[in-house]
Amino acid sequence: MAPPPLRCHEETNGSNNTKTNGVTVVANNLLLDAEEFRRQGNLVVDLIADYYAGIGDIPVHPTSVTPGFLLRQLPAEAPAARPGPEAFTDALRDIRDVILPGMTHWQSPRHMAHFPASSSTVGALGEALAAGINAVPFTWAASPAATELEMVVVDWLGAALRLPEPLLFRGGGGGTFVGTTCEAILCALVAARERKLAAVGGHRAGDLVVYCSDQTHFALAKAARIAGVRRLRALPTRRADAFALSPRAVRDAVRDDVAAGLVPLFLCATVGTTATGAVDPVGDLCAAVKKEAKEEVWVHVDAAYAGSALVCPELRRGVDTMEAVDSFSMNAHKWLLANTDCCAMWVRDPRHLTDALGTDHDVILKDAAAEGHHVVDYKDWSLTLTRRFRALKMWLVLRCYGVEGLRDHVRAHVSMAALFETMVRADPRFEVVAERRFALVCFRLRPPPLLPRSNGFSNGGGHHHHQEEQQQEEEINATTSGPYLSSATVAGVYMLRCAIGSTLTTERHVVEAWKVVQDRAAFLLRRQI
């Protein structure tokens, strides 16, 4: 039976619409025109380049804005009619003149708050390339090269960090790129939970216990809440242990829980805690927990920040015995130049991930080429179906900078932090309040000696001093040419955190930052007299 002939197009009145087979076809908008992309793309490249060129000279965060400042400047509704071609140029001007002045500039060389979100030219452009290609590699078939590049690059990165071979594809494990550590921990926790409940029965869901320290990032507590695991033991750390989780405390907690009829499930060890950069003794923790629990306890290592430092052999102290861990995650967007977001996660046995997170009834995603082969379908490795081609930027970073380039990058920041620490120690008004392992220096003004001792770990001035420190932080951050710092309270002591890691930070910025800290301290101390 012959198909019916197709009637010719005819233009409909007054537009580019056509009428074909009786159907009016609306002309499309050419919103992905190659030459338009080239023109607009060059404007964007210039805007970003100019931003980098000037970023050292503007305040690192907007000291003058108050909540609502932008809400008040923008119209309540999106434009209704389609604007003309000048709209893009106008929008870029607004980005430069209205939006950027209201941003906190994470790429400023004086951004020393939180942890860095380190950029590189190839990291940023890798993200731009992925956005341009805009593939959605949820299965192998949905973009074979994207899936396989991800498999290659997680092994490259894992090897560069000298992770245990069993966590790499080539050692029987495997890895993937997700957005954030919050997601990685949740994936690992759900995988552990499903494995455990399969063994002990679903009715024991309320008896599962998760272990961590009081320094563990709240990502774990959040993941546990999302997963409905209600028992979380945040074991106390001590300054004497450099705020690391004690294997003995874990062993005791596990033993007590087993004795109480509970089910130890998951231990999260941290390499580089958020507050002070502490390193939990991973090997000893694995030994403690694997020995004490009757059933298997899943050990996850959260190396969100300091995972990047593992490229340097001299920064691996205490992290070389990770053979027994079940999963490991680190944020390559924090300190390894991969731009936000790029969290790498590896697991010893990917089957536990895919058992917990896989979906097997989705006929819609099957593909002939992949059938009968063992392929990785990354949708079954994480929380989401839709995912970006994050491997591309990580591949570019490794390819263009090499492992040695990444080492230099990390060492530069570590050495600048060492310089900052030296300057703090040389000033008797200040003290360093936690061991510096990486590029984070935790310090404070020494409390006035005449005030009564607080419950802090040194002769702290208690609440009064706490307020002073907070005020110092605010004053430092209010200086338009100063650094942007953040703070933490550990063991009752308020401390300033200087986290060096912005790609643009050089020695000069560190020296100047310290000068601002000293100036504000002098100002505060004068006022007290």
Add this chain to the structure above:
Amino acid sequence: MAPPPLRCHEETNGSNNTKTNGVTVVANNLLLDAEEFRRQGNLVVDLIADYYAGIGDIPVHPTSVTPGFLLRQLPAEAPAARPGPEAFTDALRDIRDVILPGMTHWQSPRHMAHFPASSSTVGALGEALAAGINAVPFTWAASPAATELEMVVVDWLGAALRLPEPLLFRGGGGGTFVGTTCEAILCALVAARERKLAAVGGHRAGDLVVYCSDQTHFALAKAARIAGVRRLRALPTRRADAFALSPRAVRDAVRDDVAAGLVPLFLCATVGTTATGAVDPVGDLCAAVKKEAKEEVWVHVDAAYAGSALVCPELRRGVDTMEAVDSFSMNAHKWLLANTDCCAMWVRDPRHLTDALGTDHDVILKDAAAEGHHVVDYKDWSLTLTRRFRALKMWLVLRCYGVEGLRDHVRAHVSMAALFETMVRADPRFEVVAERRFALVCFRLRPPPLLPRSNGFSNGGGHHHHQEEQQQEEEINATTSGPYLSSATVAGVYMLRCAIGSTLTTERHVVEAWKVVQDRAAFLLRRQI
């Protein structure tokens, strides 16, 4: 007390390293140099523009690659030494010559599988800008303008989609951008679960029930598994209801569960199901579920695909009564030009989200400027702390194309799908097997009339015919100049899906795609004789 003087820098031997205050400071690598960014950025813009210019002429997916093809071509380790400046150009060449030929090209005008991942020049460049700026707006203070732009843009978008006012900030609700629908549903489900358990007690966690249809995307089942909610009722749909979820079926299921002592928790209604684009009757479902359950049932609308179509008044049939829903999500990266990933989620009462997902003990994230004000800290609205500045690209899309431009974009695809449907209907060998609501056409070869009736909904040829259809799909997708289609099985019937939505698709591509389908059908039918 005067601070100690800073000793001068001196260059250390043979490198740019310096020695300051006795500390050797490693020179940093200048990996974010403005001029280098400009040079590399222009290369990237050209690569992407050239890719768009040629994408219509290459196979939409790699027909010749087999699993492992790329693994075999790449070295086992990342480069050790830092490569020279030519590394970036070399890498771009590899992207063009090795990686892109192994990709499935989601931006191809002939990509008609799954659902579209629609790109636009300003969507892609908005992502590039966000990557370049690389801010991490987890709290208001962490980037005030980014937070406030997000608040503005979700209201703009919600108004453009004519969502009920109570879901918008200006109506007392609010929204955010997360990565994917999987995340949005999980957030809503956990918020609903925490609210419910606070009311009925944590010991009832095992009694919670989630409702959906057998057409609901697996994102819901996955979210329920992650959240530990084990009771999921996937209620059957019928062709007579156009595969929409029946309010009566939901009411009965809820009544039965209440009678059995269970706790109805959550209903997921879909606007535009994955298999056929069906629309659940949201208003009637809300009425059914709110009436029957003793306690509140959270109603979420998953409009991942068809949410974009709500910009067009003529495509809103059955979706105008959403006043009672608790949350709504749609993927602006699917059909609204915002590039992957950009899922918008709105909730009627953000407090339920922040109660469930918020973290209140993170002193480290407090900020003076925000204190005492009511600010939105988006980290408490979703699964993750780290997040990208997604609002920027959505703002650019709305700003540069206007709501009318988005309507034209959607209407172009809907009219092309109407044309495709008309051509299918005009060929007596084929049938359209589900009502077309948007730009998705579900069709199949009519089964041979002499074969016995299957349990499918028409005179289907059963398993034998199923295999034929699968073969047809494979043969269509194996043609190097043909479209890339996917398939679904609904009510036992295997159907081909032609999902029009790529930004580059024009009428010509649709006509040519249909020609390929006809050709392969003729070939298959001849072979049968």
